[in-house]
Amino acid sequence: MKQLKQYIDTSRQRFIDELVDYLRFPSVSAQSAHKKDMTDCARWLADHTKSLGLKSRVYRTAGHPIVTAATPRTRNSTKPHFLVYGHYDVQPPEPLELWDSPPFEPTLRGGNLYARGASDNKGQHFAHLKAVEAYLKTGTELPCDLTFVVEGEEEVGGEALVKFLKQNKCDLKCDGVVVSDTGMPDLKHPALTYALRGVAALEVRLDGPDRDLHSGIYGGSVKNPGMALSQLLGGMIDNNGRITVPGFYDDVAKLTAYERRQLARVPYSEAKYKKLLGVKSLFGEKGFTANEQRGARPTFEINGLTSGYQGEGSKTIVPCSASAKITMRLVPNQDAAKILRLVACHLKALCPPTMRMTVDLGHVADPYVVSPTGPLAKAALDSLKAAFGHNPVLLREGGSIPIVEHFARILKVDTYLLGLALPDDNLHSPNEKIDLEAFTRGIWMSANLWTNLAKA
């Protein structure tokens, strides 16, 4: 490991220079004008990994190509096999006028490298690649077989990866997936994200009269759909922030005392959090901290309300209908499809006799959790600690990360999320950057990881 450390330390500037080369590609997957930049970027990555001694390939897809790079391995290798996932596509850089330096001319300022894609996600998976380079170039035997899978459609929710995983299920058979595409609170709190919330979407619509009615002539003798919807939805959450759908919490996994202690270690200031959200005060399910509420507890969220007249001034009508877009965030071990049916059923049971109700079921994604005390998780935590010099924290992510679900569903493996992004990295915003200390410590974390995972 000493040799590896020395290689990484002495190569630091070259690693940054190479990342700069990688970041120069305007690989914006959403914009068709950048189609050639996408293939150029994929080709560059394949050539670069090949130059390090990996076996690289560029897979053509219906959309943007996928690059794979496998470490050298024997035919009947008994080493554990891990995938390292990343994406070379980036968010559109617009609005350009808000950037302090051009998004595709990577610029160093105050220990940060500014460029679109620096943190999301080129810099993060490049760190893993540089750790592998250290093994290969110092002649240190890699204790694991690794396959990098770097896609080009993450930012556009493309279907290429899913198809690719299905078609290459055999070659991709592995013991786990490592992804650095999440974040950590700060350099003193490196983090393993071990749980994600799922999601279930639906739209509910109430139809009353067959047209908007004159509120003077008819109002008072007919139920107002806007009122009916308000009463229906208003009852879905009680004063304690609990969702009132019977059975909704039946499958919710309770946080262990250990998990609650770990979540409590995540730096948090209520004043700063309120300021970040721009709210007067917070509100959530009683008995849980804000971090628990948004990471480990399910929600019932109104995303949109529509009824009647929404233009200027007033219009004296009883609107003919009212509708709401709803999404629920779900937590382990809720089953998204089951919850969706449960809620739709409950809504229908509450439909007032004066209304016709339509419930349109939307997309679902199951929640995800990997044991934070399992041997692989422990190996990950040890690697973070070794690289950052601080006890890592355990995070739960409130949103969904589709790739994690794909890996679980198609390859039947767990994903370890070892994010290197800092909260001020401006992901998806102007002046995106990567902290170069996070980058270099990330390389060292990765170097440790393969050794620790192999031992686990």
Add this chain to the structure above:
Amino acid sequence: MKQLKQYIDTSRQRFIDELVDYLRFPSVSAQSAHKKDMTDCARWLADHTKSLGLKSRVYRTAGHPIVTAATPRTRNSTKPHFLVYGHYDVQPPEPLELWDSPPFEPTLRGGNLYARGASDNKGQHFAHLKAVEAYLKTGTELPCDLTFVVEGEEEVGGEALVKFLKQNKCDLKCDGVVVSDTGMPDLKHPALTYALRGVAALEVRLDGPDRDLHSGIYGGSVKNPGMALSQLLGGMIDNNGRITVPGFYDDVAKLTAYERRQLARVPYSEAKYKKLLGVKSLFGEKGFTANEQRGARPTFEINGLTSGYQGEGSKTIVPCSASAKITMRLVPNQDAAKILRLVACHLKALCPPTMRMTVDLGHVADPYVVSPTGPLAKAALDSLKAAFGHNPVLLREGGSIPIVEHFARILKVDTYLLGLALPDDNLHSPNEKIDLEAFTRGIWMSANLWTNLAKA
């Protein structure tokens, strides 16, 4: 009266022919292309009334002219003085393709005269004019002094009438106003409309976070404005259809047993009413019939709801705000401005601590009622009975009629609404028509009215 009846009977065809002439004017106040048609129509009416022996005048206004026509009177007349209000402007006729005969080529079919403005309102005030003609042409002394006030901005809510009433307050000093611009259930149920609901409008808005938030990252720790609004509004009406604002019903005049008996006489079929509204079932304040609910009880109506994402598909956000447009229908003796303050205060008191609330107060109109048992109302009812041969019903109108408020406020007099329109007259719709029996019986009703009012 015999002479009058004979004159009216023998003149029937000529009256219809003259009404046809009047209806040929495309006096569409909303469309500037018809500006000249408006002045031509006003001029025709002034000339016609002058030819009958009335003293006519066309008042220029900032908008469309107002025509007045006064019956001959002595300098110090001690006769009671009544205004007869009408409007010569009509709704736009579009969509033209839905008319069975051109809107401004009056056409007779099955006892009805089809034309835009036939019932709303040329035919109705023309009936009063023909009754006056009968008095004048038969040399029968008119027992009242009458002044016709026929405006040209009723359909566009113009300000000309209000200004005119204020400027001519002295000349228009009178004992009451007679208006035929409402309806009756059918020819067997002639009607006096004796009460109108008022209105009070407001808009309430809840602001939560200072932008739409990611429902995964933050959802669960922050109150959803759409949910907060649903809970706020959903509580404003209870399961019995009662508005829950404390003090809301304090000033509501109770229906007398006589009024309830009279309202019960209005033809009503629940099945037909449900079909008309296109609802599965009705809903209103418990303890009141549908006619009472929409005529004599106040409402709290959501006219529009707005929050978050309303486009296609789903968007996983906690919206930053939610708002609702509200109008309340008010009944005698509620004070619209007082109720508006009361409700705004109540909403503000219920604002959750997590939200900032904005309440924008909108327009108000006070409710109106004239005693249905007073001597003038009795005279009106007697005239209806004499002309239609059936006991008239007493109606309460659920909407507001601004002119009634203007007459009450500026001239300090009551208005008697003796509507001749039938439910199938297609007011504001293609194929508007007037029933010629309603028209001719209306003339006879008017002839009786002046005698009965003078005696009252």
